[in-house]
Amino acid sequence: MSQHKSLQGSSGIVVKRNVLKRFERVELLKKRGQWKEGERVQGLRKTKPDV
Numbered sequence: 001m002s003q004h005k006s007l008q009g010s011s012g013i014v015v016k017r018n019v020l021k022r023f024e025r026v027e028l029l030k031k032r033g034q035w036k037e038g039e040r041v042q043g044l045r046k047t048k049p050d051v
Contacts, residue, residue, distance in 0.1 A: 020049055 020028065025047050029035035034045070 017049065020047060024049075 022041060022044065025044050026035060026041060028047050028050065029044070
C-alpha cells in the first residue's frame with residue numbers, strides 16, 4: 001500500500017499518528033504499569049501516544 005503524499009516527507013512519516021496499533025497499545029500499557037500478563041487483548045482501554 002502507498003501512503004498519501006500529505007503523510008510523507010523526505011524522512012518518512014511527518015504527521016504524528018493519533019491511533020496506535022494493538023501491539024503498540026499493549027507495550028505502552030506495560031510501560032505505564034496498567035497491563036497484567038494474561039489479560040485479554042480485545043477491549044483495551046483507550047491510550048494516547050507518548051509524546
